[in-house]
Amino acid sequence: MNTHMHITSWVLGFILFIIAYMLIKQGKQKQAKIVHMILRLDYLFILYTGGTLTANYIVNAQMPMLAEAITKALAGIWLIAAMEIILVKINKGKSAKSGWIQFIIALILVLILGFARLPYGIAP
Template identity: 35%
Template sequence: MIQHYSIFLHSHALFWLIAIVLFILTTVMIRNGKQKPAKIMQMSLRLVYLLVFGTGLTMIFLVPTTMAIVKGILAFVLIYVMEMISLRMSKGTLTKQMATRLWAAFVVLLVVVLYFGYFLT
């Protein structure tokens, strides 16, 4: 089963890249007032979240280390923050104070998750 780990690893990294790109595109579209394309991007982003979660969970089951589990939890929180940013932006309920906190959490979590993913696991 371990020999299949690299397949999941590369798929997982690709899905994360797609998720980050879709997230940035979604927030830019919402900010520019293009609600219809932004809604389509949000739905696509949610599908990619499921793929990221599925490949990540599979890798944790293949190699269940403490660091992988911690990274998985942090990545789940990162996905939650990304969803809160895009959802609140699209609904228009994102206050300036909340936006600052969520974007800061996004940047910090992204750096920590990337560090865990590339250097610690």
């Protein structure tokens, strides 16, 4: 159940991220700020559900999986930071190329570790 809550929270986070990004690009700063604040609240839920999943790996500490779980947790935090970097830089009118590069790298790491490698993911 916790895995489904985590997946739901980050899917919602990606949707809110895309909406905030599009609103900023359209020049709708007030609406973008509201969506961005809601996204920041969703980050807290993502961190909570991800933290409980990581705690499950720590309790069942088997070294290869534990190292991958910690790596995935750090990559997830990195992904959230990259999303923030992108939105803040775009809002200030600056280039967000470095944020997008970090976003793509962290997203690939998180998806591979979360779905393909770790047992609490969808793929066995």
